[in-house]
Amino acid sequence: MKEFTSVSIIIPALNETYLFRQTVEIMLGICEKSDIEELIFVLCDRTTKECVETAELIKKEFNAYMIEIYYQKKPFFGNALQEAFNLVKGSHVVTAAADMDMDPYAVSKFIEKSKASPESIIAASRWMTGGGFHGYKKFMLALNYIFQKMIDVLFLTKLTDVTYGYRLYPAELMKSVNWEEAKHPFAIETCLKPLRLGMNFIEVPATWNIRTEGTSEISFFKYFRYFKTVFHVRFMKKDDIIKK
Numbered sequence: 001m002k003e004f005t006s007v008s009i010i011i012p013a014l015n016e017t018y019l020f021r022q023t024v025e026i027m028l029g030i031c032e033k034s035d036i037e038e039l040i041f042v043l044c045d046r047t048t049k050e051c052v053e054t055a056e057l058i059k060k061e062f063n064a065y066m067i068e069i070y071y072q073k074k075p076f077f078g079n080a081l082q083e084a085f086n087l088v089k090g091s092h093v094v095t096a097a098a099d100m101d102m103d104p105y106a107v108s109k110f111i112e113k114s115k116a117s118p119e120s121i122i123a124a125s126r127w128m129t130g131g132g133f134h135g136y137k138k139f140m141l142a143l144n145y146i147f148q149k150m151i152d153v154l155f156l157t158k159l160t161d162v163t164y165g166y167r168l169y170p171a172e173l174m175k176s177v178n179w180e181e182a183k184h185p186f187a188i189e190t191c192l193k194p195l196r197l198g199m200n201f202i203e204v205p206a207t208w209n210i211r212t213e214g215t216s217e218i219s220f221f222k223y224f225r226y227f228k229t230v231f232h233v234r235f236m237k238k239d240d241i242i243k244k
Helices: 016-029 048-063 077-085 106-114 138-155 171-176 187-196 221-235
Strands: 006-012 037-042 068-073 092-095 121-125 132-134 165-172 199-206 206-207
Touching: 006 016, 006 077, 006 106, 006 138, 016 037, 037 048, 037 077, 037 138, 048 068, 077 171, 077 187, 092 106, 106 121, 106 165, 106 199, 121 138, 138 187, 138 221, 165 171, 165 187, 187 221
Parallel strands: 006 037, 006 092, 037 068, 121 199, 132 206
Antiparallel strands: 092 165, 121 165
């Protein structure tokens, strides 16, 4: 596996403005410029005018960095990230959020760990000491815990947070896997397929914060789609995980 040379940061955006800007400002403020290869803002035909304008202003104001605004070809969240993976130029890639629910300060921790272990996936965990859930409903928190324990048994893993799709990956890996999920279950597919491939994971504590701007695209019932993904990945042939 390649050494860490730089990271590409992918940020899908739909209806965020001031939180979008704040996310970028924090990430670029805490990371060494030499560690950042590029930022890729993934927009779609449903992205609001205000969000598009924010993306364009950020690109103009942070012109010292390579920032690309990319309009996804296929619909849905999973497809947005899959298309962006094929664009990255860095040795590693981070998938982040524009609404601050994913702790932007964690990126510097990801990079630090990746430099020491470039072949590993660096994953944020809300369940570790130092992490946490801010604004998460108690019922959803209980379901998340139960789901996590189910994954522990099915995949024989000691990971503490498989549903938090906030991770740094070797870019080579993400381009080589046969991804199948077009929608939000892609967040767990990007954890479970590397697990099946025997990838090493290093977890770092991070928080999750309820969004204060825009609206979420994930409803309670959509979480049930994760179960289908879990069992599909668990029992699929290992050879089918890698692109032919």
